[in-house]
Amino acid sequence: MQQTINRVAAMLLAAVTVASCGGGEESREETWEVQSSEQECYSFMPTLCLQTRASASSAWDFQYGGIDGFNYEMGYRYQVKVRITKVDPPPIDGSSEKTELIDVLAKTAVPRAETFDISVTEPSSITKIDDTTYRLFNRRTLTCTAENCLVIEAARTGGLGLLLEFDHQNSPTGPMHLLGIVCSAPSASFHTTCLD
DSSP states (O other): OHHHHHHHHHHHHHHHHHIIIIISOOEEEEEEEEOSSOEEEESSSEEEEEEEESSTTSOOEEETTOOBTOOOOTTEEEEEEEEEEEOSSOOTTSOSEEEEEEEEEEEEEOOTTOEEEEEEOSGGGEEEEETTEEEETTTEEEEOOHHHHHHHHHHHHHTEEEEEEEESOSOTTSOEEEEEEEEEEEGGGHIIIIIO
């Protein structure tokens, strides 16, 4: 009987040791800067993604899965500490890594007049709400002047991609303030015409 108890105790100790030595999930911690605006990215369909980078000299990367526990507000630049855990096996429609917020180290408002662009390659990514309001990627609402709204409507019906310019004049959770249309081109040639 004592031998059986000793064997069970040894197996439990081995299982705990393996789990604590990396036999479970692999994870690491990183500090990122988060951009004050989201940008078009592609998963199964076009959407808006957070833009992050490790340092000011690094290029911006898309966070397709977002950051769990992070309450992002457009119009602020953040410095965040995150935990990245490898997902094994990854889901068919998801990332091989899960990113979770550990801490918000800094949150800085950008000037309200600072501008940013959002590309909209597929006309189907813009839906009309009313004559002066549209929805982007089923995520963000924008308001436009009558002139800009006519351009958006023509692009939607004509199969054109758009590069839209905004500022941060409205609240972080309110409709985005559209300043103008920077560029428009057929979806097939949009990236080479408007983004390169």
